[in-house]
Amino acid sequence: MSELTPPRLTGLELKEPYDKAAGMSALRYSLKHVTEYMHLGEGLETLAKLNQKGGFDCPGCAWPDPDGSRTPMAEYCENGVKAIAEEATKRRVGSDFFARHTVEELGTWTDFELGKSGRIAQPLHLRPAAQHYTPISWAEAFDLMADKLRSIEPDEAIFYTSGRASNEAAFLYQLFVRQYGTNNLPDCSNMCHESTSKALAEVIGLGKGSVTLEDIHEADLIICMGQNPGTNHPRMLSALETMKERGGRMISVNPLPETGLKNFVNPQRPLKMVTGGTDLTDLFLQVKINEDQSLLRAWLKILYDREKQAPGEYFDQTFIREHTSGYAAMAQLLEETDLDSCIANTGLTRDEIEESAGLIHGSRRIIICYAMGLTQHENSVDTIKELVNLLLAKGSIGKPGAGICPVRGHSNVQGDRTVGIWDKLKPELAEALRNYYNFEPPTEDGYDVVKSIHAMAEGKAKFFLALGGNFISATPDTELTAKGLRKCDLTVHVSTKLNRSHLVHGREALILPCLGRTERDLQASGEQFVSCENSMGVVQMSKGVLEVEDMDLLSECAIVCELARRTLPESRVPWVAYRKDYDLIRDAIAACIPGFERYNEKVREPGGFNLPNGPRNRRFDTSDGKAQFSTTRLTPHTLAPGEFLMTTVRSHDQYNTTIYGLHDRYRGIHNERRVVLMHPEDIAMLGGTAGAVVDLKSNYLRKERTAERFQLVPYSIPRGCIATYFPEANVLVPSEVTARGSNCPISKSVRVLVGPPR
Numbered sequence: 001m002s003e004l005t006p007p008r009l010t011g012l013e014l015k016e017p018y019d020k021a022a023g024m025s026a027l028r029y030s031l032k033h034v035t036e037y038m039h040l041g042e043g044l045e046t047l048a049k050l051n052q053k054g055g056f057d058c059p060g061c062a063w064p065d066p067d068g069s070r071t072p073m074a075e076y077c078e079n080g081v082k083a084i085a086e087e088a089t090k091r092r093v094g095s096d097f098f099a100r101h102t103v104e105e106l107g108t109w110t111d112f113e114l115g116k117s118g119r120i121a122q123p124l125h126l127r128p129a130a131q132h133y134t135p136i137s138w139a140e141a142f143d144l145m146a147d148k149l150r151s152i153e154p155d156e157a158i159f160y161t162s163g164r165a166s167n168e169a170a171f172l173y174q175l176f177v178r179q180y181g182t183n184n185l186p187d188c189s190n191m192c193h194e195s196t197s198k199a200l201a202e203v204i205g206l207g208k209g210s211v212t213l214e215d216i217h218e219a220d221l222i223i224c225m226g227q228n229p230g231t232n233h234p235r236m237l238s239a240l241e242t243m244k245e246r247g248g249r250m251i252s253v254n255p256l257p258e259t260g261l262k263n264f265v266n267p268q269r270p271l272k273m274v275t276g277g278t279d280l281t282d283l284f285l286q287v288k289i290n291e292d293q294s295l296l297r298a299w300l301k302i303l304y305d306r307e308k309q310a311p312g313e314y315f316d317q318t319f320i321r322e323h324t325s326g327y328a329a330m331a332q333l334l335e336e337t338d339l340d341s342c343i344a345n346t347g348l349t350r351d352e353i354e355e356s357a358g359l360i361h362g363s364r365r366i367i368i369c370y371a372m373g374l375t376q377h378e379n380s381v382d383t384i385k386e387l388v389n390l391l392l393a394k395g396s397i398g399k400p401g402a403g404i405c406p407v408r409g410h411s412n413v414q415g416d417r418t419v420g421i422w423d424k425l426k427p428e429l430a431e432a433l434r435n436y437y438n439f440e441p442p443t444e445d446g447y448d449v450v451k452s453i454h455a456m457a458e459g460k461a462k463f464f465l466a467l468g469g470n471f472i473s474a475t476p477d478t479e480l481t482a483k484g485l486r487k488c489d490l491t492v493h494v495s496t497k498l499n500r501s502h503l504v505h506g507r508e509a510l511i512l513p514c515l516g517r518t519e520r521d522l523q524a525s526g527e528q529f530v531s532c533e534n535s536m537g538v539v540q541m542s543k544g545v546l547e548v549e550d551m552d553l554l555s556e557c558a559i560v561c562e563l564a565r566r567t568l569p570e571s572r573v574p575w576v577a578y579r580k581d582y583d584l585i586r587d588a589i590a591a592c593i594p595g596f597e598r599y600n601e602k603v604r605e606p607g608g609f610n611l612p613n614g615p616r617n618r619r620f621d622t623s624d625g626k627a628q629f630s631t632t633r634l635t636p637h638t639l640a641p642g643e644f645l646m647t648t649v650r651s652h653d654q655y656n657t658t659i660y661g662l663h664d665r666y667r668g669i670h671n672e673r674r675v676v677l678m679h680p681e682d683i684a685m686l687g688g689t690a691g692a693v694v695d696l697k698s699n700y701l702r703k704e705r706t707a708e709r710f711q712l713v714p715y716s717i718p719r720g721c722i723a724t725y726f727p728e729a730n731v732l733v734p735s736e737v738t739a740r741g742s743n744c745p746i747s748k749s750v751r752v753l754v755g756p757p758r
């Protein structure tokens with residue numbers, strides 16, 4: 001198969017894009033999902049327990065919940081509801097499903113069709129050369145894995161993690177993998193905020209953001225760059241609403257005029273639904289794809305030139321003197337910067353840039369929020385450093401209402417990294433594991449996602465295990481990834497729902513079904529809970545509420561413990577006890593990971609607890625104890641004639657590779673995902689019309705990749721830029737060219753040619 005997501009068109013309909021996010025329409029849509037997949041009564045009860053004390057952490061996004069006085073109806077959003085309904089579906093994928101459908105046949109289904117099949121209901125096994133998955137007992141499945149792992153070198157095994165895994169499961173997983181003998185721990189973060197972790201660790205001494213939810217409320221100015229909160233972090237809109245009501249301003253920087261950034265009608269404030277909502281964005285800057293660094297440089301240049309005339313007027317010289325180093329080098333760089341070329345790169349007008357620089361000048365408490373629009377480019381690490389330059393120059397970090405806010409994706413992706421999921425082993429964690437468990441962990445770096453793909457494709461890996469996620473669909477270079485997975489002896493997925501990674505398998509494959517966030521977790525010592533860290537470093541408990549009766553599931557913690565016990569019979573880690581009582585896992589985390597002292601006690605307090613955050617208090621854990629200004633190079637894209645720069649985005653109806661529906665309501669695109677958003681004049685230049693079918697081709701290092709059959713959609717986007725949906729366009733994303741420093745795939749700036757279909 002040359003194309004992994006079948007190039008089948010489903011019937012494009014175009015409508016006007018929405019101009020208001022949320023409101024009644026969102027409520028109506030989320031209830032539709034509840035009734036479609038769950039019974040209404042049960043659905044409403046589940047919603048009420050969402051994110052509340054004693055309830056579970058929403059599996060949607062990592063945006064924090066307002067703490068303190070929680071309303072009886074927790075804050076929830078349309079897309080959180082969809083995530084829950086998707087998990088709580090009554091549909092089942094068991095042995096009869098696989099008796100009816102071969103793996104090859106399922107490969108022709110779209111992601112939407114696969115996802116709709118329902119929850120994996122029992123452990124399943126695909127024998128060598130078999131066409132159907134068949135039931136297997138848990139014990140046999142564990143033995144199959146343990147035997148394989150014991151017969152190969154540790155570095156021939158790869159252990160992927162997706163960001164839904166709890167702190168408890170993730171800690172046990174990395175402990176097992178390291179005791180087994182490898183750091184091959186790629187995770188979804190490698191494709192997500194890795195550029196953030198890399199850049200921020202270097203310049204502010206912590207690879208995480210510095211702000212709290214309260215800071216968002218108190219900011220004078222929020223710059224929201226490369227993020228679509230209306231779809232991906234809808235609860236962020238209520239925080240932005242509060243910020244606006246207190247007199248703050250917002251600049252949005254995005255190649256697309258996203259609905260959620262414009263106007264927000266809070267569905268939880270009935271009066272607002274009548275009176276019409278809050279205008280969120282004061283100034284929308286429709287930047288060209290990946291020219292954010294040029295925009296940031298232009299702002300700095302303008303402010304710097306004025307600062308020279310009136311020292312202390314534009315920059316916070318006291319902060320710069322006391323808390324930073326490298327200012328002189330940055331000043332020199334700004335001396336040499338040509339403002340006109342920066343402005344030209346961005347595609348914005350001088351007036352727009354002057355006006356936004358004026359807003360920045362007039363604000364004392366600035367927060368920059370950003371997500372994938374900034375992190376998935378070759379120069380992402382530099383862009384993020386540039387963004388820190390601006391905040392440092394303004395002294396806008398480590399005080400109320402100011403700082404940096406990388407908005408995380410998966411609900412526990414930040415926590416997974418905190419508790420040790422990483423292809424590198426920090427010396428402090430190595431030391432802690434050595435002392436607490438008395439074994440020698442491997443110190444050599446393992447494979448991240450891109451390195452895993454290459455290792456598998458080169459035949460260097462024999463075993464692939466994924467704790468959640470959908471590796472084949474989420475990764476770049478789909479065909480190479482498929483080749484790699486197919487070369488493994490055994491591929492194993494711990495999953496809740498059917499996805500394409502179950503169909504692109506090794507010689508032999510297993511699907512191990514696990515409990516979701518929403519479900520009660522009963523172990524030998526009684527009912528258990530887990531915990532997660534949100535985007536702002538708050539750790540909270542998550543306790544499922546739904547009973548599972550008709551499926552043979554294990555918890556993720558149980559699966560890891562059992563696999564570890566059988567793979568490492570000599571291990572002195574108390575795997576059996578950990579499986580019985582998650583308090584013991586938390587005690588171990590408390591002993592090994594800084595910031596988790598008295599974990600069991602603190603996690604039981606309402607609202608959870610904050611992990612230590614130096615930058616929040618102007619403590620920068622860098623080589624000289626100061627925040628670092630950086631001098632980076634601008635690297636504008638050079639496009640060959642006819643080439644476009646493509647960004648891949650999420651529709652309003654998906655959770656990463658899980659496709660809830662075929663509509664992107666806010667953008668007015670209905671019933672089709674194989675679309676190319678393009679400027680109307682570019683469409684005319686190609687001699688095309690709305691709906692015309694095209695093929696897309698990318699060419700990196702002389703390797704041509706093709707994505708077949710996409711339809712043109714005229715859209716408000718800068719000329720020369722196009723947007724497609726993830727994961728349909730992932731076949732075009734190269735794996736040899738990645739972000740410098742973070743090795744993140746360049747899913748937001750792929751050079752492509754648009755041509756007639758084959």
Ligand SMILES: Nc1nc2c(c(=O)[nH]1)N[C@H]1C(S)=C(S)[C@@H](COP(=O)(O)OP(=O)(O)OC[C@H]3O[C@@H](n4cnc5c(=O)[nH]c(N)nc54)[C@H](O)[C@@H]3O)O[C@H]1N2
Binds near residue numbers: 373
């Ligand atoms: N409902 C829902 N919620 C989710 C997810 C989901 O799929 N569905 N995914 C979760 C995950 S894992 C993540 S990481 C987050 C993702 O959250 P986002 O980062 O908001 O997701 P994307 O759709 O990738 O959107 C990126 C935004 O950046 C813009 N953009 C693209 N290229 C550029 C650029 O070069 N410069 C600038 N300035 N902007 C650009 C796009 O137009 C889009 O508005 O959401 C999380 N929450």
Ligand SMILES: Nc1nc2c(c(=O)[nH]1)N[C@H]1C(S)=C(S)[C@@H](COP(=O)(O)OP(=O)(O)OC[C@H]3O[C@@H](n4cnc5c(=O)[nH]c(N)nc54)[C@H](O)[C@@H]3O)O[C@H]1N2
Binds near residue numbers: 474494495499655747
């Ligand atoms: N082109 C392009 N590619 C991208 C991106 C992009 O913007 N553009 N974004 C990247 C980003 S930001 C991310 S985070 C990755 C996402 O990469 P992944 O995290 O690998 O992908 P998901 O689609 O979130 O994984 C969905 C699957 O997880 C399983 N699952 C759901 N809940 C649970 C659970 O509680 N436990 C377990 N064990 N399994 C569960 C289900 O079986 C479901 O099918 O994709 C990346 N890929």
Ligand SMILES: [Mo]
Binds near residue numbers: 188191193408409410
């Ligand atoms: Mo993500």
